[in-house]
Amino acid sequence: MNKLEDIHWRVSPDTIEEALRKVLLWDCGKSLELAQLTEAMEYAALGGGKRLRAQLVIEAARAVCDLHKSTFVLEDFLPTACAIELIHAYSLVHDDLPSMDDSDLRRGRPSCHIKFGEAQAILAGDGLLNLAYEVLLQNAKSTSALQAAKVLSQAAGRIGMVGGQYEDICWSNISDLHIDAEQLMSMHARKTGALIRAAVECGGLLANATDAQLSQLRGYGENLGKAFQLRDDVLDVEGDPALMGKESTDFANDKLTAPAMLGLEKTKQLAQLASDDAQANLVDWGEAGKTLQQLAVFAVTRHK
Numbered sequence: 380m381n382k383l384e385d386i387h388w389r390v391s392p393d394t395i396e397e398a399l400r401k402v403l404l405w406d407c408g409k410s411l412e413l414a415q416l417t418e419a420m421e422y423a424a425l426g427g428g429k430r431l432r433a434q435l436v437i438e439a440a441r442a443v444c445d446l447h448k449s450t451f452v453l454e455d456f457l458p459t460a461c462a463i464e465l466i467h468a469y470s471l472v473h474d475d476l477p478s479m480d481d482s483d484l485r486r487g488r489p490s491c492h493i494k495f496g497e498a499q500a501i502l503a504g505d506g507l508l509n510l511a512y513e514v515l516l517q518n519a520k521s522t523s524a525l526q527a528a529k530v531l532s533q534a535a536g537r538i539g540m541v542g543g544q545y546e547d548i549c550w551s552n553i554s555d556l557h558i559d560a561e562q563l564m565s566m567h568a569r570k571t572g573a574l575i576r577a578a579v580e581c582g583g584l585l586a587n588a589t590d591a592q593l594s595q596l597r598g599y600g601e602n603l604g605k606a607f608q609l610r611d612d613v614l615d616v617e618g619d620p621a622l623m624g625k626e627s628t629d630f631a632n633d634k635l636t637a638p639a640m641l642g643l644e645k646t647k648q649l650a651q652l653a654s655d656d657a658q659a660n661l662v663d664w665g666e667a668g669k670t671l672q673q674l675a676v677f678a679v680t681r682h683k
Contacts, residue, residue: 386673388434389441390453395433398457399424399464402514419495419503420510424468427486431674432467432578433460435603438670439582439596445667446592456585458518459527462511463578466535469507470544470574472500479548508535527581534577543570550635563640564605571611572604579603579671595660599671602657606678609650612636614683616643647679654679 403421407413436459444451475482475490476497483493492500515528533539546566550558579600583593616638637646657675661668 386677387670388438389670390434390437392430392434394453395430395437395457395460395464396425398461402461402465402510415495416499416503416506419491419499420506422494423472423491423500423503424465424507427488428464428468430464431607432463432574435575435578435600435671435674436460436463436582436585438674439579440586441582442661442664442667442671443583443586443588443592446664447587449586451586456582458514459524459531459581459585460578462514463531463574463581465507465511465514466531466540467574469504469511470535470540472504472507474544476500479544523584523587527584530580530584531577534573539569539573539577540571543567543573546570547635558635558640560641563635563637566635567605567608567637568601571608572601575604575607576600595664599657599660599675602653602660603675603678606650606653606657606675609637609646609653610679610681612638613643613646613650614681650679 400421403417403424405417407417437453437456440456441451471485472491474480475485476492483490485491488494490500491503494500495503512528512532515524515531519525519528535541537545543566547570550566576597577600579596580593583596588596615636637649641649654675657678658672661671664671
């Protein structure tokens with residue numbers, strides 16, 4: 380299973396795309412400059428991407444509803460799914476900047492800073508991040524929704540994604556460092572894994588999962604995030620840039636990656652182990668957890 384199309388989605392990715400488009404709509408009056416800012420935000424957030432994190436919110440929520448035999452109402456979960464995609468999109472805009480990963484391509488198109496300029500891209504990223512929290516808070520109608528907003532904000536911040544990205548920058552040249560595998564995995568857990576885990580946990584919270592179910596979802600999300608990042612590191616070495624829609628530069632530039640530290644085959648083994656562990660977290664969920672388990676297989680078989 381190496382394509383998202385192979386997974387049995389119960390909500391179309393097009394539905395998520397359309398919801399994001401509505402969230403990004405804004406009447407900025409007669410200001411040409413603000414219209415251009417909106418255009419840059421839309422460019423970064425729409426028109427491609429796996430929508431993995433949004434799907435994780437929705438599928439985790441639906442799985443819990445199936446377990447509880449309760450009615451699944453998509454509209455209860457779409458705002459959080461959109462918010463997490465907006466945060467992910469902002470992070471990619473900033474990651475691509477010359478001062479970060481310095482990537483000219485994203486999803487087969489010029490990166491946001493190449494298309495609109497560096498300053499404009501920074502502000503577009505800032506706009507996406509703040510719009511995410513506006514969406515979350517506008518739709519926070521329950522204690523569980525507020526808990527989900529807190530989980531997401533922590534996962535996106537300094538103890539999560541931002542902190543992991545900072546470590547990645549600080550550890551940009553592996554030959555100059557004495558970092559062990561445990562530190563590498565800890566950085567991965569923040570940089571990539573935290574937002575993936577948060578997506579699953581938020582879906583569970585919004586669907587009123589029990590404490591035991593939330594623990595299983597967290598374990599699944601942590602292992603899925605690990606598998607996803609390790610596969611990213613593998614693809615950086617042997618992936619096809621034409622398929623991935625971006626250049627593969629980390630390994631070639633001596634950045635801190637699992638293949639650079641552990642070797643390619645060991646990295647593949649660890650990725651598969653993480654995928655297996657993710658599936659094992661939901662082994663008792665039966666048919667309710669089927670799509671989430673398919674995602675764990677996809678994480679280590681995908682080509683982009």
